[in-house]
Every structure is written in structure tokens, then in C-alpha cells.
Amino acid sequence: MLTGESKEHLLQHYPMLRELPAAERDALLSAANVMDIPAGTVIFDENQPCQGFPLLLSGSVRVSKSSPNGRELQLYRVGPGESCILTSSCLLGHSPYHARGIAERDTRMAVLAPTAFKTLIATCEPFRDYIFALFSERLTDLMQLVSAVAFQKLDQRLAALLVAKANPINTTHQALADELGSVREIVSRLLKNFAEQGWIRLGREQIEVIDVPALQRYAAL
Template sequence: MSTDALPATLPALYPILAALPEAARQRLIERARKMQLPPGTPVFDERQSCQGFPFVIDGSIRVVKAAPNGRELPLYRVAPGETCVISSACLLGHTPYNARGITETDTTLLVLPSADFQALLAEPAFRDFVFQLFSERIADLMQLIEEVAFRKLDQRLAALLLGKGQRLHTTHQQLADELGSVREIVSRLLKNFAAQGLVALSREQIEILDPAGLRRVAGG
């Protein structure tokens, strides 16, 4: 990739680049491959080999763990200025992906090939950046494990609704996807919430009527 093709927003999104020696930064610029993907495009899938280290310039990637029955558990999202800890782990361990990444919107990526990623790990600033990423994502994943293991689905649904504002424009399927559940269960819980006067339901819209009541449900 030439310097002219380098997105102008890249240094602002990834300040780590300014801390790299000129030779290392130039290697990244020359070797990174730009990808522009529409929504719903698989970026990687389980058991695929990892081809590179992604920098998200625009859009977002949803990373999920899929079960054989088709259900998915959302793990995290990768937004501009972030990168993917599963990709990092696969590159460091020379192992295939163990999750799936899908674009949520029009997404622009810079993908640094595996060999260049390994070479940049010799630079302390880049190595610190990668391990800081691990620290942050592991904390997020531990919170997710705690949510799934120790909180009932109605508590998690109530907390999810409270985090989206008074009026939500969403479908029951989208909420189920976010919770790693199935639409039928989420619909049943929402109907229970509506019967209690906590929410009002209409087509692809949920209005929160009793935030205090939802907070009590979320708190168990």
C-alpha cells in the first residue's frame, strides 16, 4: 500500500503508529492490505487459518461463537481504533480461528500479513499495544462469562433494554442475537415484561414504561 492510499484517519485511530520507528512504520504502510467490505460479510470463520492482523478504519466487526445448532453467543465488537484479540491470539499461537467475525456495516480494514505482524512484535511499542489489547478484551470476556453463567436471561434482557434508551427500534431476533439466546424465549420474556407494565411492545419497537421496575429485574 502506498502512503497516498493510507487512510488519513489511521494515525488518529491508532496512535501506536506514531511510536514506531520510521522503518517499522514504513513496513506497515507498504505491506498492509486495504479491504472494503459490505455489511454481513464474513471476515473470518472458525477453523480458518489467520492471514493477518486487522486495523478497523471504518465500520465494525461482530465477533461471535457459533454452536452446531446455529445459535450464536456475541463475544465483542471491533470498532475503529480497535483490533481483534482472537486474531492476535491465532497469530501468536499459530492456530486457526475459534470464532467468527462478520461485518455489521460497510467496513474498511487494513490487514497486516502474519509475517509482518511477527516482525513488528520486536518493537516494544507495538508489543505493548498488543498485550494491552489482550488485557482489555480478557476483562470484557470475563464479564461476559459472569453474565452468562450467573445471571438469568430475564435479568440480562432487562439490563440490555435499559442500556438502549427509552424507545428501542429493534426486533426480538436482534435482541436474542445480542444475548446469545433464541427469539422465542426473548419474545416470551418481553411479553411478561409487558404484562407487568414494564414495557410496551409494537412492531420492531419497544418502549420502556417503568425503568425502575426494569432495574429491579436486572438486579435480581
């Protein structure tokens, strides 16, 4: 059930819902329930059916694939106001999940029942547009990812990843490897190269990016 505060919070992140007549909106949202999820929780996993349609209020979710031999590859990340399109996909395509979702930090989400979601899609054009735009974005992202994995060298992908993150980057080499679908040793070595070029400075659980343009140039080769 959505309290007054959470509801305001939700409308803030999903402003397109304001377009809906208040009565109608309240009817739909009262059917939603708010979940608080501690960091590290596996929210969904491969081959599990989906129960509802989540709207993220705070925190973030890492969606990834993992290989039989323990490697991992991040597909994308979901932030507040973004909803988890993969779940929509499950609900709308009537298939189970094909990836794993883990809460990166403490996360709060409002989960809509499938019927409520369908009604929203049907009656609220801005919301529908929003969902389509999200789908579109994910599709584009994934196509980019496929082509990066297939055609780019790991060091270029790593360089791109480094410039994409907020500086300084507080993370382990292992986490970077998991994001790229590689292994720790390789990432360590490549980072060392970058450091020798003077592009970054390395510390424990910390990478300070010094020369953004150089990394960008290298990534774009």
C-alpha cells in the same frame, strides 16, 4: 497498499503508531492492504487459518459462536480502533479460529502481514501496550460473559443488554436472542413482561427504553 488518506485515517484510530519513526512506520504500513467489506460478510469462521492482522478503520464486526441446533451467542463486538484480538490470538497462538466474525455494517480494515505485526509488537512499545490492553479487556469481558451465562437468568441478561444499547433500539427480537444465545420466543415474552412493567415500549423493530434505572436494578438482582 495504504493510500495517504487511509493512512491518516489509520493513524487517527491508532495514535500509538505515531510514536514510530516515520520511515519505519511507512515501511510497515506500505505492506498493509486495505479491505472494504460489505455488511453481512462472514470475515472468518471456525477452523479457518488466519492470513493477517486486521486494524479496523470503520464499521464493526460481530464475533460469535454458534451451536449445532442453530442458536447463536455473541462473544463480543469489535469497533474502529479496536483491532480484532481474536485474529492476533490466532496469529500468535498459531491456531485456527474458534469463532465466526461477521461484518455488522460496511467495514473497512487495514490488514497487516504477520511479520509486520510482529515487528510492530517488538519495536513499538505503545502499540504493544495497546495490544496487551486489548487482550486483557477481551479476557475480562469473556470471564464476565461466562459468569453471566452460567449464573444469571435470561431476563436479567436481557435487561442489561437493553440498557447497554443506544435508545431507541432498532433491532429484531431474533437479533437480541442471537446476542444472548437464546431463542426468539423467549426474548419476545420477556420483552412483553418488561413492557407490562412499563420499563420499555415495543414497536416493530424498535424498543424504546423508558425506565433505565428499573432495568438496571433488575439486571443487578
